[in-house]
Amino acid sequence: MIKAVRGTRDLLPPETETWNFVEAKVRELFRVYNFQEIRTPILEDLQLFQRSVGEETDIVSKEMFAWEDRARAQSEKGQWLALRPENTAGVVRAYIEHKLWERPGLQRFYYIGPQFRRERPQKGRYRQFFQIGAEVIGPSSAGSESPAVDAEILEMLASLLDRLGIQGWTLQLNSVGNASDRPKYFEALRSALKDVVVRMCADCQRRYETNPLRVLDCKVPEDQPIIETLPRMADYLDENSRTHFAEVQKILTTLGVPFVINHRLVRGLDYYTRTAFEFTHGALGAQNAILGGGRYDGLSESLGGPPAPGIGFAIGEDRLVMSLQESAGSAATPTDIYIAPLGAGMNVHAALLARELRRQGVIVTAGDEGFRLKKSLETASKTGARWALIVGENEVQSGKFALKNLATGEQTEVDRDQIAAAVQTR
RNA sequence: GUGGGUAUAGUUCAGUGGCAGAACGCCAGACUGUGGCUCUGGAUGUCGUGGGUUCGACCCCCACUACCCACCCCA
Numbered sequence: 300m301i302k303a304v305r306g307t308r309d310l311l312p313p314e315t316e317t318w319n320f321v322e323a324k325v326r327e328l329f330r331v332y333n334f335q336e337i338r339t340p341i342l343e344d345l346q347l348f349q350r351s352v353g354e355e356t357d358i359v360s361k362e363m364f365a366w367e368d369r370a371r372a373q374s375e376k377g378q379w380l381a382l383r384p385e386n387t388a389g390v391v392r393a394y395i396e397h398k399l400w401e402r403p404g405l406q407r408f409y410y411i412g413p414q415f416r417r418e419r420p421q422k423g424r425y426r427q428f429f430q431i432g433a434e435v436i437g438p439s440s441a442g443s444e445s446p447a448v449d450a451e452i453l454e455m456l457a458s459l460l461d462r463l464g465i466q467g468w469t470l471q472l473n474s475v476g477n478a479s480d481r482p483k484y485f486e487a488l489r490s491a492l493k494d495v496v497v498r499m500c501a502d503c504q505r506r507y508e509t510n511p512l513r514v515l516d517c518k519v520p521e522d523q524p525i526i527e528t529l530p531r532m533a534d535y536l537d538e539n540s541r542t543h544f545a546e547v548q549k550i551l552t553t554l555g556v557p558f559v560i561n562h563r564l565v566r567g568l569d570y571y572t573r574t575a576f577e578f579t580h581g582a583l584g585a586q587n588a589i590l591g592g593g594r595y596d597g598l599s600e601s602l603g604g605p606p607a608p609g610i611g612f613a614i615g616e617d618r619l620v621m622s623l624q625e626s627a628g629s630a631a632t633p634t635d636i637y638i639a640p641l642g643a644g645m646n647v648h649a650a651l652l653a654r655e656l657r658r659q660g661v662i663v664t665a666g667d668e669g670f671r672l673k674k675s676l677e678t679a680s681k682t683g684a685r686w687a688l689i690v691g692e693n694e695v696q697s698g699k700f701a702l703k704n705l706a707t708g709e710q711t712e713v714d715r716d717q718i719a720a721a722v723q724t725r
Numbered sequence: 726g727u728g729g730g731u732a733u734a735g736u737u738c739a740g741u742g743g744c745a746g747a748a749c750g751c752c753a754g755a756c757u758g759u760g761g762c763u764c765u766g767g768a769u770g771u772c773g774u775g776g777g778u779u780c781g782a783c784c785c786c787c788a789c790u791a792c793c794c795a796c797c798c799c800a
Contacts, residue, residue: 305792419797423800424798585795616800617800673757
């Protein structure tokens with residue numbers, strides 16, 4: 300039997316109702332914050348991700364679905380293509396490709412779509428997963444570096460989680476520095492680790508070589524005392540970054556958006572600068588990050604574009620839906636009327652009535668004339684219909700149809716043109 | 726990539742070296758144009774795949790695969 304490939308899955312009703320609920324709420328919210336939808340290709344040039352996310356990151360070096368496309372001519376080499384592992388790079392590429400800085404003001408985009416990473420699947424982690432994300436990007440002259448933008452994004456996210464009814468989230472905030480002060484911190488961290496790293500876990504010894512920042516993220520209890528003594532990024536921020544970060548916090552506090560400063564929050568993509576954040580939720584198992592994001596002030600340049608500071612985030616939609624189901628149940632949309640055609644030749648009459656009713660906005664399902672009435676009513680109840688409409692010889696002759704309320708058992712005779720009104724008023 | 730667990734009906738799961746099970750769900754009948762409740766009956770299936778041991782393997786052994794959980798990493 301052919302099955303869904305590893306790390307991918309089918310989303311079935313009624314769960315898809317929850318997904319639609321989430322997406323509808325999200326679009327509604329983006330609308331009032333004046334974000335507009337952008338749809339970028341799922342397939343991109345591999346180099347896009349190497350140059351943005353970073354060639355040395357796990358995402359690019361180990362987790363990409365990438366392959367060499369067929370060459371156009373014998374002499375040429377094929378282009379390397381990749382399934383996108385995230386969507387920010389694609390949005391920034393589109394920003395550059397279409398010279399969107401020529402448009403007035405800041406560009407505010409949102410997207411909803413599948414992303415791909417070749418990881419080992421576990422709870423809340425899939426090889427094809429869905430992200431809901433947004434980006435604010437533009438020239439500095441349009442205000443793209445303003446801390447007000449960071450605060451607006453964070454306030455929007457807090458509102459979103461609240462409006463979806465997700466309880467118990469935590470906003471963790473940090474500033475990870477810019478292109479000039481990050482290397483300084485990097486050095487300080489490495490030299491502080493130099494003598495103590497031998498006492499740390501095997502993963503940390505590896506991280507010391509590959510990416511010392513990740514040491515801060517270590518969860519091994521024995522390593523915690525050592526990590527506490529390490530220098531903090533906050534002490535290495537330049538004046539600009541420091542006031543920027545302070546201003547973000549000030550606005551959030553004024554707005555009443557709760558957050559905690561986590562000096563050890565690091566992100567796994569190279570393009571992040573300054574403000575970095577995660578929203579976490581307890582009910583997600585080890586993959587507790589429901590969304591993450593931050594600033595990427597130098598990303599456009601590293602993709603060959605003009606200076607275009609920006610900030611964005613990505614929500615793990617799979618995880619969002621998961622935490623939503625922890626907090627509340629979902630409601631299925633019930634059928635209004637189940638039509639029970641009764642006897643030979645009744646299917647055509649049922650089809651005609653269904654057409655008339657649906658044009659009036661009634662949700663209709665029809666059975667088959669071969670069904671016994673008992674079976675039709677049974678199916679109607681089981682599938683959650685509120686009413687059953689009997690379409691038989693007598694009804695067609697008289698023009699009055701038997702309409703049965705499946706909850707109460709009450710049955711009335713209703714004129715053909717009164718059916719929609721009858722089920723919609725009650 | 727590493728470690729642990731699991732794999733039997735549509736679903737959730739029992740089970741024993743000797744005929745494949747329960748509950749729920751599904752289909753049908755009791756009841757020919759009146760559902761839910763009840764009763765009766767039926768189909769549930771390559772017991773994950775491939776080898777091996779054995780008179781005989783769903784059960785024991787080996788390999789593989791998939792799924793789940795954790796590490797790593799991230800959303």
